[in-house]
Amino acid sequence: MNQIRFLVTTLALLWMLVPDDVMAQQNYKSRTEAQFQSWLKAQWPTAQKNGISRQTFDLAFKEVKLNWRLPDLAPPGRKTRDKAKRRQSEFGSPGRYFRQDNINALVQRGRQMKKKWSKTLAKIERRYGVPQNIILAVWGRETSFGAVKIPYDTIRSLATLSFMGRRQSFFYPELIGALQILEQGHISRNRLKSSWAGAMGQTQMLPQKFLQYAVDFDGDGRKNIWTSPPDALATTANFLKQQGWQNRVSWGYEIALTPAVNCTLEGPHRMQPIKNWVNTGLKRTAGRKFSSPLLQGKGSLLLPAGLHGPGFIVTENFYVLKKYNESDLYALFVGHLADRISTNKQFIGKWQKVSTYTRAKIKHLQKTLQREGYNIGKKVDGLIGFRSRVAVGLYQNKYGLEKNCWPGKATLSRASR
Incomplete structure (x- = not known):
């Protein structure tokens, strides 16, 4: 009896030592979790209107709790960090995005994957008109050809972001889309994995885009971009084709940064025949020439680091890649990796050290x-x-x-x- 009293007294004293702010935080999270559970239940009418069965709805949200570790949260009643203090790698120092050790590893692995999936890639290219190396480059950039583990539970992440994310109106349709994917039986509940922001599978596609562009290329009756490379690669090719990919047109060409390059003429709004750029004195690197067919094509100037790095004439296909990810550097990385898988030639221009600021x-x-x-x-x-x-x-x-x-x-x- 004395031992029990001693234990109770000790626990009470320890509880009294817990700081008030810790207790307040625990209480706040408990209240918010209760609100979240009520919110989840309230989504049933919307889910039902979008073709979700009660069985799928209950299975999807069973034991789902808020994920407080996600980025981009705006918890109810709490101040959040100034958005300006958050950084995205796509908009950091341009040169850091193109680390040669990383690219070299992706090139080597990409060539291995090209050989392994040669027949599948050839069929995909014939059907959709998107080059094999571009498809491989997206795969490599997104998940290192499926090697990167995708750890987040899609439903939990999207539910959390829909309830208390900064962009609730963006993520809520994606949550409904994820439920529809489960309803259609493309993947089991426990294998529905994504990035923290809901980008799914080996080529990282959001649920709504999946519903619109996903392909069952291996013919097993499911559109499985998680564990089926044929489905994932064909889905990516289908997306790029539907976004306007032009067959037999490159994404772009590196140019020499001569005095003829006017950096204030950069941007897609200045898209024009490449021959017009050549007439201003613009030249390709290493003495390469634009062929007559290329001169008739359209291009615009891209200078990711101003005049402190490589420069490019990019085609309309470059902007198709941007529809996969809106970052200029992402599209440039994919285009460059595709070229490297083919020829392994690095950029001629060097990324100079530039000033970076908050x-x-x-x-x-x-x-x-x-x-x-x-x-x-x-x-x-x-x-x-x-x-x-x-x-x-x-x-x-x-x-x-x-x-x-x-x-x-x-x-x-x-x-x-």
Whole structure:
């Protein structure tokens, strides 16, 4: 009896030592979890309207709890970090995105996968008109050809983000889409895995895109992009074809950064016949020439690091790749990896060391550029997209700074006056 009293007393004392803020946090999470469970139950009418059976609905949400470790959360009643402090790799220093050790490993593995799946890839290319190397490059970029483990429970992630994410209106349709995938029987509940943001399978596709573009290429009756490479690769090819991929047209060509290159002419809004660019003095690297058919095709200027890195003329197919992922650097990586799998030739131009800044500083610069009448894009976001690069170049030219279309120290210093 004395031992029991001692134990109870000890536990009570230990509980009293728990800081108030820890207890408050635990209580807050418990209340929020209860709200979440009520919210899940309330989604049944919407699910039912979208063809979800009660059995699938109950199975999908059985034992699902909030995932507090996800990025991009906005818990109810809590302050969240300034969006400007968060970083995305796609918008960091451009050169870091193209680490040679990483690319070399992907090239080697990509060639192995090309040999292993040669018949399947050939059939996919014939059916959809998308080059094998492009399909392989997407696969390699997304999951290292299926080697990367996809750890997140799709339903749990999308339910959490739909309930208390920053972009609830974006993620909620994806949650409904994931339920429809289960309803259609393409994958079992315990194998429905994705990235934290709901991108599924070996080539990372969101549920709504899956429902629209997924293909059963291996003929087993299921569209299985998780464990069937034929289905995953054909699904990617189908998506690119439906987005406008042009057969027998490259994604782009590296150019020499001669004085003829005007970095303020960058951007898809300046898409024009390549012969027009050549007439301004623009040249390909290593003495290569644009053939007559290529000269008739259209291209636009792409300078991811301004004049501090490789430059390119990119075609409309480059912007098809951007529909898979909207980052310029993502599309460039895929195009480059596809070329490397074929010829293993690196870029001629080098990624120079450039100044990088917090998104807060870039936001300040963008606001300055806006006040002076320059177009920096849809919004002030702290990201150095092509419109911001062009605006920087025009600003540099106006104030007699070196025009390189990249926000260096001199440019930010001038903008801070």
